[in-house]
Amino acid sequence: MKLFDTHCHINDERFDEDRLETIFRMKEAGVERAVVVGDGARDPESAFALSRENDFLYAAAAVHPHDAILWTENHPELIKKWMSLDKVVALGEIGLDYHYDLSPRDQQREVFDIQMELAYTLDKPVILHIREAHGEATEMMLSRVRAGRMPRGIMHCYTGSWESAKTYMDMGLFISLSGAVTFKNAPKLWEVAKNIPVDRLLIETDCPYMAPVPMRGKRNEPAYVKYVLEKIAEIRNADSNELSDITYQNGLNAFGMTE
Numbered sequence: 001m002k003l004f005d006t007h008c009h010i011n012d013e014r015f016d017e018d019r020l021e022t023i024f025r026m027k028e029a030g031v032e033r034a035v036v037v038g039d040g041a042r043d044p045e046s047a048f049a050l051s052r053e054n055d056f057l058y059a060a061a062a063v064h065p066h067d068a069i070l071w072t073e074n075h076p077e078l079i080k081k082w083m084s085l086d087k088v089v090a091l092g093e094i095g096l097d098y099h100y101d102l103s104p105r106d107q108q109r110e111v112f113d114i115q116m117e118l119a120y121t122l123d124k125p126v127i128l129h130i131r132e133a134h135g136e137a138t139e140m141m142l143s144r145v146r147a148g149r150m151p152r153g154i155m156h157c158y159t160g161s162w163e164s165a166k167t168y169m170d171m172g173l174f175i176s177l178s179g180a181v182t183f184k185n186a187p188k189l190w191e192v193a194k195n196i197p198v199d200r201l202l203i204e205t206d207c208p209y210m211a212p213v214p215m216r217g218k219r220n221e222p223a224y225v226k227y228v229l230e231k232i233a234e235i236r237n238a239d240s241n242e243l244s245d246i247t248y249q250n251g252l253n254a255f256g257m258t259e
Helices: 018-028 045-053 065-070 075-083 105-122 134-147 160-170 187-195 222-236 242-253
Strands: 003-008 031-041 057-063 088-097 128-133 152-156 174-177 201-203
Touching: 003 201, 003 222, 003 242, 018 031, 018 222, 031 088, 031 222, 031 242, 045 057, 045 201, 057 075, 057 128, 065 088, 075 088, 075 105, 088 105, 088 134, 088 160, 105 128, 105 134, 134 160, 152 160, 160 174, 160 187, 174 242, 187 201, 187 222, 201 222, 201 242, 222 242
Parallel strands: 003 031, 031 057, 057 088, 088 128, 128 152, 152 174, 174 201
Antiparallel strands: none
């Protein structure tokens, strides 16, 4: 299979002991491209370095909603600089996270909107992290759609309903499914996986989090994205190899890459 892990964190410290081996395993598993997402509030450089050192790795960076409280007046210029770097393909992950509330909600909304505007101005796709805040995030994005200032982008690690997925796709967004679609208690995601138009579907690991069945309980890694793909193919009654080719091309389209 030809696989594209559209969201991974192999720059995370949990890979410090075996990062090279992890990269070898992902290539052995057929992962031909992957986007490493950097931490714009603390350490974006680790993602950039991996993209420079590995021809099949790319990078993204921005300030996560958890870290909105760490936003400074220097960040807009920093983000512009990051987005100009070779092989930095997206601004993200950004959004709202009302599950942990690690930053005040009003500050999350402000930082989210600033970064959405930057992405639109810079013509970069956004990687969206929305958790227990879909109502407010949708209203903010619909306002941008109405104003003609909505950037293109990806709903990362999607765990919402099919109805919400249709709203996001109407905004032009891709829907990215992770290991959660393999869980035994995920009927909402199975509905999404079954019904989503194939040209809007992406796959990811979000490693080291969200390890798919049959790797539950282990540290997740990009080689395991094949299990996400295989589960979606099973749900759709589709050929795994054909679906891998389609989701690979969708990844290129989402990030504005060429073959």
